[in-house]
Amino acid sequence: MKKKLPDNFTVLIGGEKGGTGKSTIATNMALMLKLAGYDTHLVDCDKQMSSLKLSSRRSANEIKPQLICTHLQGDQLQVPLADLSEKYEAVVIDSGGQDSVELRSAMISPSVTLLVVPIQPGFFDVETLMDMNKLVSTSKIYNPNLEARCLISRASTHYLDTTAEEARVFIQSELNSLKDMKTVIRDRKPFGYSVATGECVYEYELRTHAKEKKATSEICDLFQEITGFKFINSYEGRK
Ligand SMILES: Nc1ncnc2c1ncn2[C@@H]1O[C@H](COP(=O)(O)OP(=O)(O)OP(=O)(O)O)[C@@H](O)[C@H]1O
Numbered sequence: 001m002k003k004k005l006p007d008n009f010t011v012l013i014g015g016e017k018g019g020t021g022k023s024t025i026a027t028n029m030a031l032m033l034k035l036a037g038y039d040t041h042l043v044d045c046d047k048q049m050s051s052l053k054l055s056s057r058r059s060a061n062e063i064k065p066q067l068i069c070t071h072l073q074g075d076q077l078q079v080p081l082a083d084l085s086e087k088y089e090a091v092v093i094d095s096g097g098q099d100s101v102e103l104r105s106a107m108i109s110p111s112v113t114l115l116v117v118p119i120q121p122g123f124f125d126v127e128t129l130m131d132m133n134k135l136v137s138t139s140k141i142y143n144p145n146l147e148a149r150c151l152i153s154r155a156s157t158h159y160l161d162t163t164a165e166e167a168r169v170f171i172q173s174e175l176n177s178l179k180d181m182k183t184v185i186r187d188r189k190p191f192g193y194s195v196a197t198g199e200c201v202y203e204y205e206l207r208t209h210a211k212e213k214k215a216t217s218e219i220c221d222l223f224q225e226i227t228g229f230k231f232i233n234s235y236e237g238r239k
């Protein structure tokens with residue numbers, strides 16, 4: 001039986017730094033929630049519309065289940081986000097790549113209880129988290145239930161890589177409003193290939209009979225860390 005998500009489960013994927021994997025994480029998380037059987041809605045607040053385009057490609061390629069995505073812009077997202085979180089079991093928001101009015105508006109929306117900030121583990125990248133840390137503490141004045149977590153993303157797959165752990169130490173020691181996440185998402189080709197067809201990495205690695213399914217394993221870890229339980233595909237085999 002499907003486990004119950006917390007009421008109004010609305011996750012914002014955002015951050016000030018561009019290209020950290022926000023749209024990749026947002027679309028993958030939304031699709032994993034959908035595959036796990038939750039009525040899920042994806043919101044794209046970015047003018048690049050990467051998430052919206054992925055959902056259109058998925059629909060054009062007739063991949064089931066389909067994922068509905070809405071494009072929302074502006075500094076008044078509180079009401080539309082509250083409506084969506086009332087209507088759907090899960091809402092995932094891709095806030096786009098800068099300190100935008102959409103990011104700020106979503107962060108102070110009471111329906112948003114979890115902010116995930118993907119960050120690449122280089123010093124120039126992690127030091128930008130100081131500003132994000134301030135933005136989170138200000139947002140908490142308006143949205144006290146907001147929990148904010150940093151997700152190390154696009155980390156090197158080299159076995160001698162230490163940058164991911166160094167980034168974790170920085171997050172733990174320098175930031176009081178942002179906590180680290182246990183999951184690390186590494187730079188893996190399936191993350192790039194899957195978005196081209198409108199799939200998540202789980203679907204892509206299954207379809208291409210990938211041997212090791214390392215990207216799937218990471219996205220399953222993220223699913224578990226965010227929801228509190230293991231991913232089970234409740235859609236497989238259904239039409
Ligand atoms: N874990 C990953 N492994 C390999 N490639 C990745 C990974 N995450 C993202 N990418 C690639 O990096 C690029 C940027 O990713 P994405 O568009 O998700 O970032 P973003 O944070 O949404 O960017 P923006 O700030 O422009 O909105 C894309 O080409 C994407 O395919």
Ligand SMILES: [Mg+2]
Nearest residue numbers: 022023050096
């Ligand atoms: Mg993006």
